[in-house]
Amino acid sequence: MESAAIQISNLNFQYAENSGVIFKDFNLNIAVGERFGLLGPNGAGKTTLMNLMTGVLQSKSGNIQLLGKEISEDKEVKKLFGFVPQFHSFYQELSPAENLEFFGAWAGLNRTEIKERTKELLTVLGLSNVADKPVSKFSGGMKNRVNLAIGVIHRPKILFLDEPTTGVDVQTRHAIVDYLKELNKAGTTLIYTSHHLTEAESLCTKVALIDEGKIIAQNDLQTLLQEHKQDGLEGLFLNLTGRSYRDS
Amino acid sequence: MYKLYTAILKELRIMLRDKAALAVMFLMPVLLVVVITSIQNSSLKMINDNTVPMLVCNRDGGESSLQFIDALKKIGMFDLQKIDSALTDKQLTDSMHAHDALIAVVVPQGFTSALKSKSQNITGKALTEFGMSVKLEQDSSALVKETPPVAMFYNPVLQESFRLSVNGALKSAQQFTENRAVLQALYLAMSDKKLPDSLEQQILNNKSVINQIPTAKDGSRKIPNATQHNVPAWTIFAMFFIVVSLSTNVVKEKISGSFIRLKTLPTSFILNLAAKQITYIVVTLAQVLVIFSLGIFLFPHIALPKLVLPENLGSLFLVSIACGWCAVSYGILIGVYAKSMEQAIGFGAVSVVILAAIGGIVVPSFAMPESLHLLMKISPLHWCMEAYNTLFLEGGYMTNVLYSLLPILLIITAMQFAAIAGLKKQRLI
Numbered sequence: 001m002e003s004a005a006i007q008i009s010n011l012n013f014q015y016a017e018n019s020g021v022i023f024k025d026f027n028l029n030i031a032v033g034e035r036f037g038l039l040g041p042n043g044a045g046k047t048t049l050m051n052l053m054t055g056v057l058q059s060k061s062g063n064i065q066l067l068g069k070e071i072s073e074d075k076e077v078k079k080l081f082g083f084v085p086q087f088h089s090f091y092q093e094l095s096p097a098e099n100l101e102f103f104g105a106w107a108g109l110n111r112t113e114i115k116e117r118t119k120e121l122l123t124v125l126g127l128s129n130v131a132d133k134p135v136s137k138f139s140g141g142m143k144n145r146v147n148l149a150i151g152v153i154h155r156p157k158i159l160f161l162d163e164p165t166t167g168v169d170v171q172t173r174h175a176i177v178d179y180l181k182e183l184n185k186a187g188t189t190l191i192y193t194s195h196h197l198t199e200a201e202s203l204c205t206k207v208a209l210i211d212e213g214k215i216i217a218q219n220d221l222q223t224l225l226q227e228h229k230q231d232g233l234e235g236l237f238l239n240l241t242g243r244s245y246r247d248s
Numbered sequence: 249m250y251k252l253y254t255a256i257l258k259e260l261r262i263m264l265r266d267k268a269a270l271a272v273m274f275l276m277p278v279l280l281v282v283v284i285t286s287i288q289n290s291s292l293k294m295i296n297d298n299t300v301p302m303l304v305c306n307r308d309g310g311e312s313s314l315q316f317i318d319a320l321k322k323i324g325m326f327d328l329q330k331i332d333s334a335l336t337d338k339q340l341t342d343s344m345h346a347h348d349a350l351i352a353v354v355v356p357q358g359f360t361s362a363l364k365s366k367s368q369n370i371t372g373k374a375l376t377e378f379g380m381s382v383k384l385e386q387d388s389s390a391l392v393k394e395t396p397p398v399a400m401f402y403n404p405v406l407q408e409s410f411r412l413s414v415n416g417a418l419k420s421a422q423q424f425t426e427n428r429a430v431l432q433a434l435y436l437a438m439s440d441k442k443l444p445d446s447l448e449q450q451i452l453n454n455k456s457v458i459n460q461i462p463t464a465k466d467g468s469r470k471i472p473n474a475t476q477h478n479v480p481a482w483t484i485f486a487m488f489f490i491v492v493s494l495s496t497n498v499v500k501e502k503i504s505g506s507f508i509r510l511k512t513l514p515t516s517f518i519l520n521l522a523a524k525q526i527t528y529i530v531v532t533l534a535q536v537l538v539i540f541s542l543g544i545f546l547f548p549h550i551a552l553p554k555l556v557l558p559e560n561l562g563s564l565f566l567v568s569i570a571c572g573w574c575a576v577s578y579g580i581l582i583g584v585y586a587k588s589m590e591q592a593i594g595f596g597a598v599s600v601v602i603l604a605a606i607g608g609i610v611v612p613s614f615a616m617p618e619s620l621h622l623l624m625k626i627s628p629l630h631w632c633m634e635a636y637n638t639l640f641l642e643g644g645y646m647t648n649v650l651y652s653l654l655p656i657l658l659i660i661t662a663m664q665f666a667a668i669a670g671l672k673k674q675r676l677i
Contacts (some may be wrong), residue, residue, distance in 0.1 A: 023395045046552070054512045057675060075514035083512045089505030093262045105254040150509070 003220050004065070005158050005189040006030040006053060011062035013052060023050050023213045026062070030206075035180070035190045037204035039197070041241050046193040047086065054083050055193065066158060079108055081155035084162045088143045092136040096127050096146045099135065100153055107154035114153070121149040124179060134201045141172030145160075148176060152183065161192045165199060177203050197233040207233070211241050224234065255376075255523030270491035274538060277486030281479055281539055282550070288290050289474040289552055298326040299645065300414075303352035305340055307333045310360025313427055315539060316398070317355070319421035325414070326351075327657050328375065340401060350403040351414055358395040363395055367429035371437055380438075389508040398422060444457065468497040479543040480636035481609045484629055487532040487575040488600045491582055494528050495592035498583025507676045517677040520565045532572030567639060570656045571632040577663040578628065583668040603627040608634075631655045 543555025607627030
């Protein structure tokens with residue numbers, strides 16, 4: 001039996017007592033080694049789910065396990081995963097190397113490991129020639145690559161990616177997707193959200209469509225397309241979530 | 249330790265690359281302390297050391313008016329400039345502006361005759377009391393003329409306290425002139441001779457001196473001056489003004505999502521707060537070093553009194569750390585609750601100015617109205633100022649400083665708890 005990278009059981013969550021329920025008795029299993037796409041319209045609960053899986057938010061009840069360990073303040077659990085947030089969540093005044101030095105140390109790496117990983121990541125992501133320049137002067141695509149490098153510096157076993165290619169050009173998007181596939185081949189489980197359905201089609205081996213805090217479809221991509229008689233993910237998406245606006 | 253080191257390094261790099269913030273933290277207080285100390289020092293000097301320009305319009309011209317002017321001169325407070333006695337009040341006012349004089353004195357017509365009449369009258373009454381019958385120049389029972397009042401014109405910008413001291417000086421000169429006239433009349437009546445100058449000087453010249461001694465807790469007798477108040481005062485202001493840089497730093501981390509990212513890493517967020525506090529406390533100590541050094545080394549070269557450090561340097565260091573920590577805690581608190589950088593900068597800067605005003609930084613607390621005394625105690629800057637005053641002006645020791653340090657530590661604790669509560673409420677830790 002395939003072991004679970006993520007196991008969510010009976011999850012219940014709402015932001016405040018008087019606000020609406022986001023997840024009610026929510027369950028989800030993601031196997032080790034998958035490239036898993038969490039897709040859904042605006043306000044479906046994708047980012048909230050990602051924040052719950054990474055411990056940024058705490059659930060009211062239910063259980064979330066990463067590789068068999070409950071998500072908590074436990075440092076060992078936090079070492080298992082990496083997080084690439086939707087926004088450029090790092091220090092714009094610092095260079096990529098300085099950002100990696102800081103976040104690497106906070107991820108638990110020592111000085112030597114940080115040095116090696118920084119060199120490796122900046123080369124792979126095409127940032128070597130700007131390693132010591134302040135990130136504030138970078139283009140959106142370069143910033144996204146810095147964001148990604150920070151998330152993977154400690155070689156996490158699970159990588160959460162919240163819209164990692166938002167606002168970047170086609171070249172950068174392809175470079176990021178190719179790099180993520182390489183990471184997955186090396187054993188990293190990817191949990192990915194995006195509105196770029198063609199990108200999701202090319203990256204994900206399995207997808208779950210979420211709407212209003214519920215999974216409305218979940219399987220490997222080809223099976224889903226066959227089940228719903230669709231040629232592509234976009235048709236499947238519209239077929240299952242409808243065409244009306246989702247202004248949250 | 250390596251995590252703390254990288255966090256401090258991160259804070260230092262961010263701070264050192266923000267040139268505008270550095271200018272606000274170091275250049276602005278340096279300018280403030282030099283400019284304000286110079287202004288206060290010159291106004292104090294004007295009152296204490298220098299002579300104040302005073303125009304004198306003698307509309308009487310008689311002997312007593314000349315003696316009155318001479319007495320004024322001997323007081324040593326004024327640089328007297330005689331002006332045309334025929335000037336009208338309007339012309340006199342214009343003349344004050346033209347001569348850049350803050351005060352003008354008009355000796356009215358009839359001043360001498362009235363004074364003479366008054367002295368004759370007093371002499372006559374005195375001699376009659378003694379049972380002596382002497383012939384006076386003027387009949388003592390004759391109607392005594394009231395001495396017409398000397399008029400003092402002053403520029404409205406003149407502070408009330410200074411105006412009162414000028415008024416006192418004028419009264420003293422007038423008293424001296426009257427005493428002299430009475431003495432001369434008495435002597436003449438009793439001996440038919442004019443009072444000898446030497447005797448007159450001996451009797452009238454009051455050589456008694458009043459020693460003014462500032463009392464300090466350490467028994468020393470340092471005289472407080474503009475430097476001793478302003479250097480610590482504006483150093484505290486500078487320390488608290490780091491709120492602008494620190495709070496925007498915190499807001500930036502919130503908005504960018506860095507706080508959220510840190511939350512997913514296997515390191516306690518408290519370490520990030522500790523790194524910020526250590527870095528910015530070091531900055532406040534650097535401010536102390538820079539501003540105090542200016543007071544010690546630069547001020548004597550620009551005609552300002554040199555800053556005299558308290559003898560108890562250990563206490564000075566502890567007080568500086570406590571004040572710096574208090575300022576840093578305030579900066580973090582503002583950063584945690586501000587929703588945008590504009591909010592942090594605006595509220596931070598304005599609140600520090602208000603807290604400085606009510607805390608006795610701009611105006612010493614003893615000179616503030618009674619109604620503000622309670623309000624003053626809620627300002628952390630007030631307690632910082634009190635602690636520095638205990639060391640700089642009163643020569644106090646650690647035990648004396650504790651009275652101010654305890655409220656500072658309480659305020660720090662309250663602000664730290666409020667900041668952590670705010671971060672928790674915003675789900676950032």
